[in-house]
Amino acid sequence: MRDIVKHPDGRRIPVAPTLGQVFVCADGCCCGRLQDGYLPVPRKLYHQEWERRRLRNRVHLTIGGCLGPCALANVVMVLFDGRQAWFHSMSTEAQVLALYDWIEALVRAGEFSPPTAALAAYRFTGSTWEERA
Secondary structure, eight states: OOEEEEOTTSOEEEEOOOSEEEEEEOSSSSTTOGGGTOOOOOHHHHHHHHHHTTOTTTEEEEEESOOSOTTTOSOEEEEETTEEEEEOOOOSHHHHHHHHHHHHHHHHHTSOOOOOHHHHTTEEOOSTTSOOO
């Protein structure tokens, strides 16, 4: 099912809704900045796994700028089914694979569930309205 959005130029654009979105901080003031003592962000791996697992039309991937808090570095936020989960220090292949394993489980279930044990140590509360992790 697509939402039809009227563009300012009058065109009607069909927009496919997604189940969720993954935001990866990679271009901010700290994340991935080796010169500042932070670990690299595995940008290529995030994109490869997103493509390999065929998540494109179900969970959108955005690799971009600062999500904060900078003291934690290499921050990722997952939005799914109207819920969010924040993770810090996401720098290794094992962490990225665990993240995508969890996201695939969310897609199969069609609803949010808490992150897996493999991600628990990296989860934090990023917004005032969410329960403490």
